Amino acid sequence: MLLTVDHVTKTYPGGPPVLQGATLSMSAGETIALTGESGSGKSTLLHLIAALDRFDAGEIAVDGISLSALDDHGRAAVRRDRVAVVFQQFNLIPTLTVGQNLSFHARLANRLDPGWVDEIASRLGLQDLLARYPENLSGGQQQRVAIGRAMAVRPKLLLADEPTGNLDETTAGAVLDLMLDLVRTSGTALLLVTHSQAVAARLDRHAHLAGGRVT
């Protein structure tokens, strides 16, 4: 298994429990759509899998690595080397150019393949934007850069939290097409948070989060 989430619970300080024994597993190359009501804990689960936050109980294993035992360094290493995340917005480093942003993660993980980055850039239509700064891009362009950066590192697991939630329908559709295309050709597993049934229908599997559990 590429990813196992085993009875994970998470409660934010001073709030009700968000996750109460969530369980999920994914094999390599699989694509899963994660749906659920607003506030049901989708983003929370994604953050826990990406080793961005800690859970209270249970276990998550990414690529065979148990996250609960890791310290800050180990968790940073998981973020750097095992997974890639695309958030709804503000994915990019504002002080670096588009080109630098695209290759940043791959260079951090020491897996830079310039040819691959060029290919991604051309497939995402970013060649002419490389010297610009993120603030000068449209929302759709920014998300394309974020996806490109995530793919450039050739992750085994790509986590995406409503990556097209901020975009209009046409742009969203185009961005999603590109992402799915890239994921399929590179054999990357994808866990995608979405509200859209239409989007969910295009992935291999569909997981629904409700009452703190995955069904």
Added chain:
Amino acid sequence: MIRAAASALWSHWRRHPVQLVTLLAGIALAAGLWSAVQAINAEARASYAKAAAQIGADRLDRLSRTDGGPISVEDYVTLRRSGWQVAAVLQDRLRLNDTVVTVTGIDLVAWSDLPAITEGIATTAITPAEALTAPGLVFARPETAQTLRDHPGFPPVVNTDALPLGRVLTDIGVAEKLLNRPGQITHLLVLPDQPFGAPDLAEVAPDLTWHAARGTQDIARLTNSFHLNLTAFGLLSFVVGLFIVHGTIGLAFEQRRPMIRTLRALGLPLSVLTRLVLLELLALALAGGLVGLLLGYLVAASLLPDVAVTLRGLYGAPVEDSLALRPAWLASGLAMAVAGTLLASAQALWRFSNLPILAAPGQHGWSARPRAMKTQSLAGLSAILIGLAAFALFDGLVAGFALMAGCLLGATLLLPPVLAVGLMAADRLAHGPVAEWFVADMRAQLPSLSLALMALLLALAANIGVGTMVASFRLTFDGWLDQRLTSTLYVTARDDAQGAALAKWMAPRADAVLPIRSVEISSDAHPLFVYGIVDHDSYREHWPLIAAGADVWDRVTTGQAALVNEQMARRDGLWPGSVVTLAPGWELPVAGVYSDYGNPTGQAIVALDLLLMHFPNVPNTRFGVHLPMDRAAQLAEDLGRDFGLPPDAVILQGALKAQSRAIFEKTFVVTGALNVLTLGVAGFAILTSLLTLWTQRLPQLAPVWALGLTRAQLARLELWRALALATMTAVLALPLGLLLAWLLLAVVNVAAFGWRLPMHLFPYDWLRLFTLALITAGLAATLPALRLRRLPPAHLLKVFANER
């Protein structure tokens, strides 16, 4: 509606307490350090004024004997009989155990100013009769009076505030007994109201010379250099504090933009809003100003004793070491706080009053900055050019200060562009994604941190400048002391007769006995002291000449030429080759110029024989004695025993030097303390900008963290960033500081005091200062870094979730 608007507007501070504290601290620091310096200066000036006002005596012209000897009672009586309104004075220093006071005995029958002194006395009025009849009364400041009362056999002491510290005023009859100098008069005071028709002085008393009152202007002039330094420090601290205020106010206005837009969209007129904002600023300025005054008072009170010792020792300027609270000081401190706050908020206010109701969302402008940088560089260069032009066009103080202001302003404006260029170079050197990001991020941070860095630059440059000046002064003065004080022992005889006996007695016991004889020649403009010397190797080898013609000593000792001191040389343009007029009809070529620090008056040196030809009656009471150091103490003791010389009439050179040096150490304590304070303020400016930047910082850091850097790594990088920027600033501050030092030493000092100090470099001090600057920047960055390190991941994640 207005009240609702006000509470909405002001609620900002409740939600941003750190900002409020920062702002108040900025105002308080600016006002505090400024008013501390003002308090010290005011206290010193008040002391000088008190000294000047003393009994009016020093404001009066005097008559003394041309040959410097005591005036006889007969001369005094003759003068008074002929109609001259003069009062006899016997003045000398009196040693009491371990303190020395100056006793001024005045003929209180002739001099009618007694009521002015007794005015300030709380007890019942004192009649002149009381002061005149035995045992008499003496007047002194309460502090001085205490030492006198402890002394057995002293006449009753009356406290008065009208006298300077260390001065004892009494009737001449009492003074005669205290000083054991019966029937002697040191000089006569020329009273203000002289009757018409009194005969010429030359007719009645041909032996006497008229000396115009010199008052305490000399002290004031000398100590001015010290006060100038302090004021410069105070002003810089003030400016640095204003940087903090400017930064925080700018941010507060920026953050309140949406609220202000909403208020205006709801129909609140701009004029009302502007008034509310002004009211707010005023309240903040007053609150910060009050805290600042308290701070200033505490700083001044703790520094004043050292300042007092410095001034007293260095220039003999009497300064009391306790601080009085003056209403004018309070008012000016608050006024400075208000004016400074308004000045620092001018830009924010201007933007505020020109704010359109609808505006595009805020642009950070990571990419659109080069043009602003260019404008700023041009402004900076122009400031320097204007300074240079002023330097070329004017001379003296104006030129020095214009160039100094131009350079400081220009360099401050140039700092961000120069740093940006430096970072561009660093960008090329950076390898690896983290290094590249680090440099790029530093560049992006530059505009927000530049105010704090400018403050640091100013603080460092001022420290280097003033530090170099003071240290150069010390080093030069030290060397100069060694050159000037070549005799092992300095002996002062009571009178000419004793002087002759002394010289005879010492001759076989010492290697050389050099007479120190001088005459004061008053002219309309400047007093001049002419010294006569005999030929001796110690002059030839050690005298601190700064300019000399050929065979300088041969020509001087054979009476063909004169030496003049630097002050006179610069003032009158007298350099080797010119001719100096020493007295009417007495002209000599100038053979050389020597440095003569701390002396406000002109001085010249000629061969003793030549001096005696012109002034046969020059007193012969002072001697410099050369002999091996190990025999000096014995000789001093023998002199005291055989001739009954008081301890302060025989002075060992070592003691004299030690005393002079100790005074300089005190100067260092004061400048050192101010150094640390200004650096501290700059450090605080860095801290506050980092703290106020905090909210903008997370969106910049969160993506990097999400991609696999730990918070600890990021925190470390934050620290490194502050250190790197501080280092670059410090490196740029060095040349600026040295330029400042050069201007102070070579331009301002010459224009203000007439002597030029050679500039010495103190790399070890720079190293210390740099270390201090790095520690300051590091400390300032530590708090935000620690905060980042401990930041819960959930806070970082909010960046990706929340719409901003």
